[in-house]
Amino acid sequence: MSSFTSDIVIGLEVHVELNTKTKLFCSCPTKGNEEPNTRVCPVCLGHPGSKPVLNRKAVEFALKLCTALNSKISSELVFSRKSYFYPDMSKNYQITQYEIPLGAGGALSLKEGREIALKRVHMEEDPASLVHSSGMQESGCVLVDYNRSGNPLIEIVTEPCLASPEEARDFMKQLITVLSYLEIFDENHGIIKADANVSVRESGYVRVEVKNITGFREIERALSYEVVRQKSEAGHGRKLAHETRSWDSARGITFALRKKEAEEDYGYIIDPDLVISEIGSEWIENIRNEMPELAQDKVRKFIEKYKIGREDAQILASEKALAEMFEKVAGAVDPELAAKWLRRELLRVLNYSRKSLDEVGITEKHMIDLLRLVQEKKITDNVASRLLEKLVENAFDIVSYVKKEALEAVSDADVLEKYCIEAIKENPVAVEDYRKGEAKSLNFIVGQVMRKTKGKAAPKEVNEIILRILNESQ
Amino acid sequence: MNAAEFSKKVRSSEIDIVEHIHKVIEKCRKINNDFNYFNTISDELAIKQAHEIRNQIKNKDNNIQSKKLLGIAVSVKDSICVQGVESTAGSRILKGYRPLFDASVVRKVREQGGIIIGKTSQDEFGFGGFSVNVGVGFKTPKNPFDPERSCGGSSGGAGGIVQKADFPHIALGESTGGSIAAPASFCGVFGLCPTYGRVSRYGLIDFGNSLDKIGSMGKTVDDTALLLDVIAGHDALDSTSLNAPKEDYGSRLGKGAGRMKIGIIKEAFEEGNDPEVESKVNEGIEKLKENGMECEEISLKLPIRYGLSVYYMIATSEASTNLAKYCGMRYGAAEKLEGNFNEYFSKVRSHNLGDEAKRRIIIGTFARMSGFRDAYYIKAAKVRTLIIQEYRKAFKKFDALVSPSVPILPPKFSDIEKLTPLQNYMADILLVGPNIAGLPHLNVPVGFEKGLPVGMLLTGDHLQEGKLLQIGSIFGERK
Incomplete structure (x- = not known):
């Protein structure tokens, strides 16, 4: 009946907030004043007579992602209205892409190299956020904050070919790496959410949708719970319901939202307020020319040019800032030494202080100075490690500090x-x-x-x- | 006195604009008591504008010289937003809604010194051809020549006040499927519906976004051209706005139209017309010939055979999504907060939308449901393309096409009541073609039968508004 071969079958729909300055269809800022309903206008509030005007920058960001994921870019830009009534919707329809997504197909490689096939990549607007003042179950009313209404989202839909919660987590992680290399997603403040379709062999692959999973750490938790739940239900001989469930992160469980007897009918029509426009080959060509090197390019280059191991290369490439620092340092000192120190020592001290590279003042000059001293045996590894720990706290000039504190190695x-x-x-x-x-x-x-x-x-x-x-x- | 002559007298202080506008408001109130042409008379705004203009004249402000509508009273169909003035599109669900911004056309009118006198009555959201489908609690406008009869719709209030006003006045109307030409015909005035995209829709309360067009209605062809001249042009706030050069419409008027080729639409004269309408339109055609135009019959099968079906599928599909936002949140009518959101939204919509609005929401929602979408909405879009192609072919040969605007004389309200919805929709049969094809069309008053006006429809190729006005100017001033 089913053509699935793996024990667990997972497909993801990942929603990513693009870090444009303004919203998708109006000029309201996407960030700034957090006071509710301050970053709004007639367009994102759905006032009568207001009309959407497309933010070209958001399309450019989405085109970059399509290019990076090798997703086939549509020749036309088409937006549709997805109609359903809900209090977070300013117009009771969402402007999204349906008939013709921006990108069709494509793939993203997991860490181990396995390619995960994509169905589509499309753009849409974010609804407003709902605030339940005393929890979703207890609140008698709900407050609506339209600051988020109209923020640009990109949705990446995979084929159902992820085989474990760990793979799902890795997929999200690899996706975030691509997004941050493209500089189209704010890793620290941007929202990345996923809905997942999960099924297991034991149930005959009855598909359950789990909604509302935020971030890549959560995805593994939510899916692990759901897989165990499904296997246990099937193990007890109970028939699994084809349903939609929600992930409750605080309680660490999924719970049933609604049965899926029929697919919901959103009555899509092409949005007649937005003209269908051509995505010219010139635009796509410009995007291609402006594409930065991506993590996978970096891995290849690190192995070939700097002769370092695959694992070291992957870890160094997983973060754009780290990869860029490595390239500069490896150009000045022995690449193997640079790889070892960035991958092991630098990441160790950053982990220990719970900071990311862009939050500390360590520059490639610090690393070059430090590793030159190590390479020339002017300081010991021991001293170098201590200096690195100090650098995380606050930056200083390595060479003069070593002199001042007489830290040169005793080599006589x-x-x-x-x-x-x-x-x-x-x-x-x-x-x-x-x-x-x-x-x-x-x-x-x-x-x-x-x-x-x-x-x-x-x-x-x-x-x-x-x-x-x-x-x-x- | 046409609008341009009046502006000169305002500029030279021969006419005191504040005194004049007070009188205008008074007259509007009086007319409104008998004919229901306004949902709102914006007296405060009008008088404020008049004072501003008077001060500018006093201070010899140079900007006054170039203002094309200086001191002219302009009425605005209720579906077009005017900042701070209740704008409901004729629906109780928007009762109390005061827009935060001016529609682009209103902004342009004000920049040119036009004075906004009020919001004219209409079928709720434009859903009708007789202005009888007004929202719950709204009044139906009456024909200026016989208060027992309809003034057409949906821009009925606009057509009525254009005819009835004895002061310089031009109206902003809106047409989705014939809502400018139909009331212009029934009220005996000029009504120009421009090419789709020629005039910005920003600030227009949507009916069917791919069909909606704001246009001008005036007692003379000069007035009609003057207002079009002010409102036409590209607008970055409306993504469907055309970025094409704008003609100087006024310069074409009174130039004669000899050597132009006119196509008489065969199917529009075959059946269903009142004989009175047909004979007056034929007189109009004779007049075109007298003026040297070459008239020839042309067969246009698709618009009349399939136009109404295509129109109702597309217009209701779009309308049913546009009207979803009216649910008692953020603005407009509200009800007591009870039950879950679905119950609340349903209550608000049940109480505050009229029957025709509900009918069209249901038809439109049905037409876009999966399983029916391909058979209705998608198919309608395909036939629409074929209709456009048929027109384009005709315009390779002809400068304009001619038909009656509406096949019947203005009907009595008591007769309209007896019509089924389908018979009701048939009144627009000659008008939906140019509307779904986005073609400019002009109602030209061609005379009276039984004391009621008859209108002839001129349809032109995309962006050929100038040609239509040029031909229309042969028919001169009607008053």
Whole structure:
């Protein structure tokens, strides 16, 4: 009956808020005053006599996404009216694309390289937001804030070919990476939401729609819950309902909204207020020429040009700012060293301080200065890590700071040998233990030398000197 | 005295504009008591505008010289928004709604010194050809020549006040399927419905967005051309507005129209016309010939055979989405807040929309439902394209086409009541063609029968308003 082969079948409809300055059909700002109903006009309030005028910038952003996703761009720009009554709708119809979406087909690669096929990419306007002052169930009334009404959205619809909640999460993550490379989505403040169609083999693939999932972390939670629920229902021999459910993030569950006996009828007509216009090949050509390198291009380039491993390349490319920094640093110091330090140490300290790269003052100059010192063995890895931790707090000039604080590595062999002899003399018990075969005791002696040099000695070198002295004195 | 001559006298202070407008308002009130041409008389706005103009004249403001409508009273169909003046499109569901902005046409009229005297009565949202489908609690305008009869619709109030006003006045009307030419015909005035997109719809309360056109109605062809001249042109606020150069319509008037080729639409004379209408229109055609125009019969099958069906599918589909926004939130009529939103919206719409509005919402919603969409809405759009093609072919040969505007004399209200909805829609049979094809058309008054006016319809190719006015000017002033 079903042609599905995987255990779990998931299709996503992802809604992304484009970060244009103004709304899709009027000149109200999309951001700014958060006081309810302040960024509104007759158009986004649906007043009689008002007419929509299309924001070309939003179309340009959407065209960039279509190009990045290899989605076939329609030759005509057509908008339709999707009619349904709801209190968040200013006109009781939504201007969207139906008959002819902006982009048809296309694909997005998951981290492991598997391509997820897309059905379509289309544009639409956001409805207003509803505020239930005391929770959705209890409130006797609902307040409507039209600040969001008319914001530009882009919807990406996948084929039902995601095979697990983890894949769904990865899809969202890869999509966000593309969006941020294109600079058409505000990763910090923009909204990305998904509706998911989920079914499992055990139920004979009865399709359930889960609505209202915000962000890529939530998608895995919501879908994991839903998959377990469906499998358990089917396992108990209960027949699954073809229905729409909503994700309640606070309670971590999905709950039934309505049964889907028949598809809803939105009575689409082409919006007669917006002329059907041609998307000229010249416009598409300009978009193509302006396309930035995307994450996947970067991965390929990092592997080929800088000879770093695929995993390192993928992690470095997953964030635009990090990828751009890597390219600059890899041009100035050993690329392998640059990859190791950006991927491991820089991300470690950023994670630890819970900050993103664009929130801290670390520039490529800092990284180049730092890694040149490491590469030339002027400072130890240990010192470099500490400097990086300090840099996250506030920026400073690396070279002069190292000078001022006398952090250069102790590399003079005679000086190092002096410290090693001292350490051996001061720790006879450890020396004895080592000779008895306790290898760990050697580390203790090395540690003592490191302490004496305030971490400015290279551990490997110290290790060698101590071994030599101990062997000689046997 | 036509409008342009009057403006000169205002400019030279021969006429005191404030005194004049007070008198105009008084006259409008009086006429309105008997004929119901206004839903709202905007006396405050009119008097304020008159004072501004008087001050400008006193201060010898140079801008006064170039204002094309200086001191002219302009009435505005109720469906066209005037900032701060109740604008309801003749519907109780918009009772109390005062727009936050002027429609682009109203802005242009005001910039040219035109004085807004009020909002004229109409079928609710334009849904009718006789102005009897007014909204709940609204009054039906009466024919200026016989108050027992209709003044046509849906711009009925506009047609009536143009005929009845004995002061310089021009009206802003609106046509979706014949709503300018029909009342112009029944009221014996000129009515020009321009090419779709020639005049901005920004600020027009929508009926069928792909069909709606704002136009001008005047007692003389000069007045009609003058107002069109002011309102025509591109407007960035209306995406369907045409960005084509605008003609100087006035310069064509009275130039004769010899050598023009006129097509007499065969099917428009075959059946269903009142004999009185037909004989007067034939006299009009004789006059065209006398003036040197070459008249020849042409067969146009599609507009009359399929026009009404296409029109009602497209217009009601669009209208049913346009009217969805009226639900008792944000503006207009409201009811006691009870039940869930669906119950509340239904209550507001049940109480405040008239029968014809409900009928058209139901027809239009049906025509766009999945399963029926292809058979009705999509098919209608395809036939519409064929109709446009048939007209275009005709205009390769002819400068204008001729038919009666409406096949009948203005009917009595008591007879209209007996009509089925379909018979009612038939009154527009000759007018829907040019309207669905977006072609400019002009009603020319060609005389009276039984004391009632008869109108002849001139239809031109896209953007050929100038030609129509040029031909119309042969018929001179009607008063």
